[in-house]
Amino acid sequence: MKTVFDTEELEPVRDLARRFAQERVAPGYMEREKSGRFDMALVREMGGLGLIAPELGEQYGGLGASHLCSGLIIEEIGKADFTFSYVSLLASLNGQILSANARPEVAEEWLPGLIAGEHLLAIALTEPKGGSDAASLGLKMERDSDAYILNGEKTSISANQVAKGVITFARTGTAEDRARGISAILVPLDLPGITTSKFSNMGQNSIGHGSIWFDNVRVPANHLLGEEGKGFVQVMQGFDFSRSLIGLQALGTARQSLDETWTYIGERRAFGKPLSAYQGITHQLADFDTRVEAARLLSLNALWLKDQGLRHTAEAAMTKWWPPLLAYEAIHACLLIHGHAGYSDALPFQQRLRDVLGLQIGDGTAHIMKNIIARERAGRTANAASEKIR
Incomplete structure (x- = not known):
């Protein structure tokens, strides 16, 4: 679904990311996960296309693109392989910290290789x-x-x-x-x-x-x-960016699962009809489709606020606690609709479910995110406990 944030300017980069994700990343998703092997050659290929931390400056090999651009890329990579999309997340978070705070000689040594996919941080x-x-x-x-x-x-x-x-x-x-x-x-x-x-x-x-x-x-x-x-101030500012990316990382995986399941219920027949004829199935998917699109808008808006130089701490915290939970619930529903095939390791739903679950823990739990939102909305004096968190 196209939104106000999916501009014509960003469409070519998103199309490039989509082709790379579906043609190069998606085929090896489950094999890489089972073997525990990370494919650095694929990372270098991604960097060669300009798809790693494009928001960083041209002096380091970046594109000087918007933060929205980075969000659309991680969403497309997340559709193909949730775990591989950590390349985008780690590069953008660490790249932002380095470009803003490293000595010039250190930034020049480390950032070009990060953007080119030669190494991870x-x-x-x-x-x-x-x-x-x-x-x-x-x-x-x-x-x-x-x-x-x-x-x-x-x-x-x-x-x-x-x-x-x-x-x-x-x-x-x-x-x-x-x-x-x-x-x-x-x-x-x-x-x-x-x-x-x-x-x-x-x-x-x-x-x-x-x-x-x-x-x-x-x-x-x-x-x-x-x-x-x-250092504490540095990392907290960086997390406002990464939390917005995490929302799209998780939602990309949920969107892929929903799209596959919409196709499946049109093909799978039961009692002489396709599953899409039964509201018990379609209403589940319609519900998740609606919420995933709403959460996507929330995440994109947080990145848009960052691009405008506006405060977005509360919005970023919202995208960190809700989309990973929503993605888990949506993928779980898709798995069940596919029956035993969804439960088996023949299909990727079980792997996606286990992958997105980790983001309900990492980079701040839902309780921590809600403390941040409350502090931003009610003020520090009304939520003094959150001072220990940020």
């Missing part, structure tokens, strides 16, 4: 004892001459096994400083003292998640992003 905020309380980090970062020394653990980090570097948030102040004592630094993952592990998850296994341990890891001081004590 991870982002490390979550810790074993921290979870959603992002201001209570325990990983320590201390200055030592021309370097910072890192000690501690990060966990539940996406792409920790396949990334070349990781934007890491660590404590340079005291625990009492909370958010004011957190700094950000870009850490190459081949430095001595770094070890990683990969979790065995229900889904998203091709991109993978796991822990990263830092044991006296020495990182060049010029890899500091911005100023000491400003």
